[in-house]
Amino acid sequence: MPEKPIKGEKRYFMTGNEVVAYAAVMANAEIMYGYPITPQNEIMHYWTRMAPKYGKEFLQTEDELSAGFTTVGGVLAGRRAFTATAGPGNTLMQEPISMAEAMRLPIVVVVQQRGGPSTATVIYSQQEVTLTTLGGNGEGFRVVYSTANHQELFDYTIKAFNTAWKYRFPTFVLGDGYQAKMRESLTMYDPEERGLKMVPTEAYVGKPGVPGIDRPPGQYRNTYNVEEEIHEVVQQYTKEFNAIAPEVAEYESFGTEDADLVIVSHGVVYRAVKEAVSELREAGMKVGYFRPITLRPLAEKELKEMAGRAKALLMAESSVGQMTRLVKEVIYGATADIHTLYKPGMGISAEDVAARVRSIL
Amino acid sequence: MSVQVAMPKSWRVDTKPHKFCPGCGHGLVLKAMGEAIDELGIQGKVVYGCDIGCSLLSWDLFNVDTIQTHHGRTTPVITGVKRANPQVIGIAYMGDGGGYAIGSQHLVNAAARNERITVILVNNTQYGMTGGQMAPTTMPGQKTETSPYGRDPEKTGYPTQGPEMVAAITREGAYVARATVAKPKQMKDFIKKALENQISGGGFSFVEVLSTCPTNWRTNAEDTWNFVEKEMPKYFKVGEIKVPETLHKEGK
Numbered sequence: 002m003p004e005k006p007i008k009g010e011k012r013y014f015m016t017g018n019e020v021v022a023y024a025a026v027m028a029n030a031e032i033m034y035g036y037p038i039t040p041q042n043e044i045m046h047y048w049t050r051m052a053p054k055y056g057k058e059f060l061q062t063e064d065e066l067s068a069g070f071t072t073v074g075g076v077l078a079g080r081r082a083f084t085a086t087a088g089p090g091n092t093l094m095q096e097p098i099s100m101a102e103a104m105r106l107p108i109v110v111v112v113q114q115r116g117g118p119s120t121a122t123v124i125y126s127q128q129e130v131t132l133t134t135l136g137g138n139g140e141g142f143r144v145v146y147s148t149a150n151h152q153e154l155f156d157y158t159i160k161a162f163n164t165a166w167k168y169r170f171p172t173f174v175l176g177d178g179y180q181a182k183m184r185e186s187l188t189m190y191d192p193e194e195r196g197l198k199m200v201p202t203e204a205y206v207g208k209p210g211v212p213g214i215d216r217p218p219g220q221y222r223n224t225y226n227v228e229e230e231i232h233e234v235v236q237q238y239t240k241e242f243n244a245i246a247p248e249v250a251e252y253e254s255f256g257t258e259d260a261d262l263v264i265v266s267h268g269v270v271y272r273a274v275k276e277a278v279s280e281l282r283e284a285g286m287k288v289g290y291f292r293p294i295t296l297r298p299l300a301e302k303e304l305k306e307m308a309g310r311a312k313a314l315l316m317a318e319s320s321v322g323q324m325t326r327l328v329k330e331v332i333y334g335a336t337a338d339i340h341t342l343y344k345p346g347m348g349i350s351a352e353d354v355a356a357r358v359r360s361i362l
Numbered sequence: 363m364s365v366q367v368a369m370p371k372s373w374r375v376d377t378k379p380h381k382f383c384p385g386c387g388h389g390l391v392l393k394a395m396g397e398a399i400d401e402l403g404i405q406g407k408v409v410y411g412c413d414i415g416c417s418l419l420s421w422d423l424f425n426v427d428t429i430q431t432h433h434g435r436t437t438p439v440i441t442g443v444k445r446a447n448p449q450v451i452g453i454a455y456m457g458d459g460g461g462y463a464i465g466s467q468h469l470v471n472a473a474a475r476n477e478r479i480t481v482i483l484v485n486n487t488q489y490g491m492t493g494g495q496m497a498p499t500t501m502p503g504q505k506t507e508t509s510p511y512g513r514d515p516e517k518t519g520y521p522t523q524g525p526e527m528v529a530a531i532t533r534e535g536a537y538v539a540r541a542t543v544a545k546p547k548q549m550k551d552f553i554k555k556a557l558e559n560q561i562s563g564g565g566f567s568f569v570e571v572l573s574t575c576p577t578n579w580r581t582n583a584e585d586t587w588n589f590v591e592k593e594m595p596k597y598f599k600v601g602e603i604k605v606p607e608t609l610h611k612e613g614k
Contacts, residue, residue, distance in 0.1 A: 031446070032445065032446050034442060034445075058445060058446070060441070060442075060445050062438065062471070063467050063468065063470075063471035064467060066435065066438070066467075066468075067435075067438040067441075067467070067468055067471070070431070070432070070435045070438035070439045070442060070468075071438045071439070071441050071442030071445065072442060073431075073439055073442060074429075074438065074439040074440060074441060074442020074443040074444075074445070074446065075442045075443070075445065075446040077409075077429060077439070077442070077443055078409075078442070078443045078446035078447040078450070079446075079447070080446040080447070082442070082446060096432060096435070097432075097435070100431065100432055100435075204447070205427075205429075206409045206427035206428075206429060206443060206450070207407075207409050207427060207443070207447050207449065207450040208427070209406075210406060211405050211406035211425075212405065212406065212424075212425045212426050212427060213372075213374065213405070213425030214405075214406075214425075215406075218374070218424070218425050218426055218427055218428060219427040219428070220421060220422050220427070220428040220430075221428065221429050221430065222418075222421045222422075222430040223430060223431075223432075224414070224418055224421070224430055
């Protein structure tokens with residue numbers, strides 16, 4: 002059995018869902034649990050085609066509750082396990098994700114956002130930001146990477162497994178229907194050949210030896226009897242999450258030092274923003290951009306500094322301010338004017354962004 | 363002088379006495395399960411999952427690897443573990459609310475997929491942990507907190523026939539039975555077979571156990587026993603429903 006589908010580095014032209022499936026195989030993921038929902042289906046399609054060739058497993062479950070909880074079971078057994086979902090499936094998956102948060106289980110979830118609320122469209126949106134970063138009955142102890150292109154889908158799917166297993170917080174790759182279905186060029190590679198070591202996995206249950214005789218039993222719970230108990234647990238998690246935040250948080254920025262206006266965006270919208278900014282700069286306008294790669298945790302320090310300097314901010318996103326709410330919380334106190342370009346459930350083009358900027362400046 | 367009460371070897375001594383109410387049937391079921399684990403010598407292989415509801419009180423009861431999950435979600439968690447590591451013996455332990463209401467889709471589909479896990483479902487005809495509400499298994503006419511005038515089957519249907527349903531949707535190789543805490547020897551025998559069937563790779567194994575809840579039934583010892591021994595079997599027939607050829611039928 003060949004170990005991996007890709008040797009060395011190679012250029013490919015394929016859909017984002019296919020990229021995610023390849024990335025999971027290249028990251029040595031061992032088992033995927035999933036339930037059909039558009040626009041993430043092809044992740045399962047490509048995974049199931051590759052699975053028997055590379056010794057991988059797949060289980061199609063009865064719903065996303067089950068897909069999430071079986072993924073939880075998979076990581077408890079010590080396997081690099083993942084699932085993928087979207088929209089209403091993401092809603093259902095918040096229950097198992099909250100259990101993973103409570104028990105610090107390193108599940109990896111790929112979300113390909115579709116329109117909302119409810120069934121809405123199967124095409125595209127950025128409306129699952131709130132749900133993915135802060136969903137469930139908890140405090141949002143999770144890492145969320147918002148990708149913008151196929152190269153990032155590949156890179157960050159691999160990275161998600163390492164982040165999850167290193168820090169033991171549920172980790173997400175937040176894509177969208179455009180990224181899922183569009184074909185694009187990227188370089189795929191074997192992370193090990195690049196010196197990128199996969200963080201080793203570890204079983205929580207089913208380890209060698211008889212519990213109580215050779216070792217203590219592994220007993221994991223998410224239920225507590227008294228207020229003080231859960232308070233202490235959440236305080237501890239908060240401390241640990243805040244401590245890792247600066248090294249986990251990622252962002253990209255350009256021209257923010259001298260900008261009259263900085264455009265904040267994430268995911269695929271950032272591509273339109275980047276193009277617009279370069280165009281506007283060429284036209285002599287002092288415009289910059291700030292793009293959080295991690296939506297949770299955010300690059301707080303850098304966002305604060307940027308917002309403290311900027312005269313005005315333009316928030317561009319395909320939702321009614323889901324990213325903006327996260328950013329506003331971090332930059333509280335900044336005096337920059339906040340302008341918005343919200344197109345819920347719709348794509349945003351470089352022309353949209355440039356036109357909005359010209360209407361402000 | 364301390365008296366050492368006889369308990370299964372696979373139980374965790376330092377977490378005893380267990381956390382269940384006086385008169386609760388869970389202790390009897392879990393003792394039978396502990397003895398079955400002892401006799402099969404699988405303490406080092408079992409991954410035990412318990413649901414939400416009173417069953418969660420067993421999260422540290424055994425000296426076996428244990429996961430306390432969410433309401434109704436123990437079946438998929440143990441399925442996920444078993445799929446990822448087929449070497450373990452997966453036990454999903456739940457109540458009738460977890461198995462037949464909020465987690466019924468998981469039970470049905472795990473059974474239909476013939477997952478190699480063992481599901482033990484304790485039926486005490488109501489939701490115990492939340493204070494005695496009507497469950498899918500509440501008997502016709504039975505008073506609960508949400509059927510204070512007695513369950514009216516015209517409005518809320520008849521009690522769920524769990525093992526009969528599981529037997530109907532599983533193929534040869536599955537093990538399906540209904541036991542009762544009123545017959546402890548038989549109960550242990552059924553639970554043991556449900557584990558043996560998983561060990562041999564037979565298929566989905568399911569045992570419902572009729573059990574007691576004097577706290578929410580508001581019954582004394584005599585009435586409690588009368589309900590589980592006489593009343594419940596009128597609807598819930600005790601015995602084996604589906605036995606793989608590799609396992610011997612009871613009493614043969």
